Amino acid sequence: MRFDHVGIATRDAATLADLFGTMLDAPVAHREAFDGLDVTFLDVGEGYLELLEPLDDEGAIPRYLDREGPGLHHVALATPDVSAALETAREMGVELVDETPRPGAWGHDVAFLHPQSTGGVLVEFVER
Secondary structure, three states, X not given: OEEEEEEEEOOOHHHHHHHHHHHHOOOEEEEEEEOOEEEEEEEOOOOEEEEEEEOOOOOHHHHHHHHHOXXXXXXXXXOOOHHHHXXXXXXXXXXXXXOOOEEOHHHOEEEEEOHXXXXXXXXXXXXX
């Protein structure tokens, strides 16, 4: 596995993309509307910053923003096989958010591990 991206919950992805884009020389690598979100990936060299802006008031990101405010939402690790990574985590007793991979942004398969089992960090496995 290797680092893939950090997900950042925000109410203004365009402004944050401009800030990080200029400050870090991080161009937009991909942008799409996905699952009620405006999702923007900024290329920071060895990975991405994923900006997550809700398009409506439904879903996990709007709830997160209401509860926690803007900021770091999750850390994503790239794996060649999300199913195998989930099975390893399951065998180790890690609580899973997703029992099986599901479609994610940019057309990738993803699955999340519950932060109660991972030191308070929401971990995402992503298969590119």
